[in-house]
Amino acid sequence: xxxxxxxxxxQQSEMPFAIVDGEQITELPKDLYIPPVAxxxxxxxxxxxxxxxxxxxxxxNLDILDIPIADITQQYVDYINLMKELELExxxxxxxxxxxxxxxxxxxxxxIFEEIEDEEDPRAELVRRLLEYERYRKVxxxxxxxxxxxxxxxxxxxxxAQFEQPLVLPDIQLKELVIxxxxxxxxxxxxxxLHFTKEPLxxxxxxxxxxxxxxxxxxxxxxxxxxxxxxxxxxxxTFLAILELMxxxxxxxxxxxxxxxxxxxxxxxx
Amino acid sequence: xxxxxxxxNTIEALLLSSDEPLSADRLYKIISxxxxxxxxxxxxxxxxxxxxxKSKEIEVSRVASGYRIQARKxxxxxxxxxxxxxxxxxxxxxxxxxxxxxYKQPVTRGDIEAIRGVSVxxxxxxxxxxxxxxxxxxxRDVPGKPAMFSTTSExxxxxxxxxxxxxxxxxxxxxxxNLDLELDDQSSNQNKESSIPKSxxx
Amino acid sequence: xxxxxxxxNTIEALLLSSDEPLSADRLYKIISxxxxxxxxxxxxxxxxxxxxxKSKEIEVSRVASGYRIQARKxxxxxxxxxxxxxxxxxxxxxxxxxxxxxYKQPVTRGDIEAIRGVSVxxxxxxxxxxxxxxxxxxxRDVPGKPAMFSTTSExxxxxxxxxxxxxxxxxxxxxxxNLDLELDDQSSNQNKESSIPKSxxx
Numbered sequence: 001x002x003x004x005x006x007x008x009x010x011q012q013s014e015m016p017f018a019i020v021d022g023e024q025i026t027e028l029p030k031d032l033y034i035p036p037v038a039x040x041x042x043x044x045x046x047x048x049x050x051x052x053x054x055x056x057x058x059x060x061n062l063d064i065l066d067i068p069i070a071d072i073t074q075q076y077v078d079y080i081n082l083m084k085e086l087e088l089e090x091x092x093x094x095x096x097x098x099x100x101x102x103x104x105x106x107x108x109x110x111x112i113f114e115e116i117e118d119e120e121d122p123r124a125e126l127v128r129r130l131l132e133y134e135r136y137r138k139v140x141x142x143x144x145x146x147x148x149x150x151x152x153x154x155x156x157x158x159x160x161a162q163f164e165q166p167l168v169l170p171d172i173q174l175k176e177l178v179i180x181x182x183x184x185x186x187x188x189x190x191x192x193x194l195h196f197t198k199e200p201l202x203x204x205x206x207x208x209x210x211x212x213x214x215x216x217x218x219x220x221x222x223x224x225x226x227x228x229x230x231x232x233x234x235x236x237x238t239f240l241a242i243l244e245l246m247x248x249x250x251x252x253x254x255x256x257x258x259x260x261x262x263x264x265x266x267x268x269x270x
Numbered sequence: 271x272x273x274x275x276x277x278x279n280t281i282e283a284l285l286l287s288s289d290e291p292l293s294a295d296r297l298y299k300i301i302s303x304x305x306x307x308x309x310x311x312x313x314x315x316x317x318x319x320x321x322x323x324k325s326k327e328i329e330v331s332r333v334a335s336g337y338r339i340q341a342r343k344x345x346x347x348x349x350x351x352x353x354x355x356x357x358x359x360x361x362x363x364x365x366x367x368x369x370x371x372x373y374k375q376p377v378t379r380g381d382i383e384a385i386r387g388v389s390v391x392x393x394x395x396x397x398x399x400x401x402x403x404x405x406x407x408x409x410r411d412v413p414g415k416p417a418m419f420s421t422t423s424e425x426x427x428x429x430x431x432x433x434x435x436x437x438x439x440x441x442x443x444x445x446x447x448n449l450d451l452e453l454d455d456q457s458s459n460q461n462k463e464s465s466i467p468k469s470x471x472x
Numbered sequence: 473x474x475x476x477x478x479x480x481n482t483i484e485a486l487l488l489s490s491d492e493p494l495s496a497d498r499l500y501k502i503i504s505x506x507x508x509x510x511x512x513x514x515x516x517x518x519x520x521x522x523x524x525x526k527s528k529e530i531e532v533s534r535v536a537s538g539y540r541i542q543a544r545k546x547x548x549x550x551x552x553x554x555x556x557x558x559x560x561x562x563x564x565x566x567x568x569x570x571x572x573x574x575y576k577q578p579v580t581r582g583d584i585e586a587i588r589g590v591s592v593x594x595x596x597x598x599x600x601x602x603x604x605x606x607x608x609x610x611x612r613d614v615p616g617k618p619a620m621f622s623t624t625s626e627x628x629x630x631x632x633x634x635x636x637x638x639x640x641x642x643x644x645x646x647x648x649x650n651l652d653l654e655l656d657d658q659s660s661n662q663n664k665e666s667s668i669p670k671s672x673x674x
Binding site for chain 3: 047048049050051091093097129131132133134135136137138139140141142143144146147148149150151152153154155156157158160
């Protein structure tokens, strides 16, 4: 790692690759201790391995069409190792690129047999990708500078809210609702602390029903919550709903005396 | 004053560009940064605008927080056409909030925020209760007594459901494709034109 | 025509009332409901407006989905004060993704990933589609049927453009000097198996 600073002697005025606390950082910090924050910022500053490679190439004013693969590979791997040492999470693409560079390097080292003259320069594919990426990187910077609404273009408008506009309500499909929930679950899965289990909806619904039933009453008799016309499964669902409501501290079960009537009381304050 | 500077035209453009009414004070503060003007100049210019607009279909209106330019009632008929042509859509945030309430009810705003990882905007909750799709069913007995929301029978009616348990089963997270197929049959008229299927976004 | 009806003033008020640009066609459809006008009248009136605005701080701008009235850049100093905190910033990753879609459309996520060398984040695709800047225009006929994305007219509107070819030119690919490069279009699949031992990476 100590070699990084030797190799990266700037040869041109550089673009800062990161800004930390308002200060431009144009080189990796040279001290032995590198604040992880700076490295994270450094990592965030790159949009992937191609971007990092381009940076290394530009930084040293190298010809992209004739990259000294051995040097670049070494530098690239140094950066990667630095990040790994600091236990920064590296996208898999960075490692893939390291492998690709190493492969190119090894192929360049092989003696060239004249018979296989068809074979491309091993760097060709990489150069092609770098050039292609660079085109879009450059043009995206130009697009970023274009005038745009919210920054440079201010559309004029007059107030129309004073009119009674016909109220058109958006229409949604059941499918959209389900897909939205699916989306939510997927997101929630990413915060893996949240667990969703499939719960029978009927219990949820019964909980609501029970709450509605008791909301305006002081006490409701426990057995009045059950609809005896329902089948056994319905009674079980009601019972589960009551247990669930108790667990969530939404209702309270009260029994004045032993073997006395059990009453249910809402804990919800209106 | 700067050459070519025209106060009336500047005020007009500022009032038209701002999303909210601007008071004479505010206009003065903004413009006097660059130009040597008085507050009286501002008021004169606004009078001038009012005069210019006499024959136009827009007018200067004075409301509590200042001046704004608004369309005259005479173009109301056209505006009705413009607004009627638009088929509004609900935001993803609203759809997700509604789906969480539907499947996890009763839930508090805190529950929804914990699941979605972002705060729930008041306007979403307002929209949902304005449509009578959700209601407050009580207050959870924890500090702060947060309101608990559930869906309503109007919500079920809207989707042609009789009971909550007729809501489609939670799709298997790992295999969203099956869901799409399954639900395509059920959805009568879809306006899928602009929205990108969620499954493509992952 | 109705008494007192003034087409130019009506168009002005409609453009100012609509929250999106209106095309001449659309204006014609809206107004001809009530008034006996031709499409040529619409275009004449828009010319008239442009003329009226010459000395003003607002202008008629033609963008992809029609005409809109906007403030001249000369008053941006003031507007930046009013809108100081509202300007959203977009990441480089988002701008790069958007650029690739704009110049290479229609593209799949795979195409974008091949060029950028990293996977496309879902949140970027979501932001782009939530803003209505991109849409799915079809599915490529290869295994997996990946969605193909293109940009929308809202994207052009946002950047004040009428047509895609008004975007900055995409820089040319440099002519290779030292390398025997075959600059064909097959550069997208480069996931070559690497035989490099893990130790090289440590």
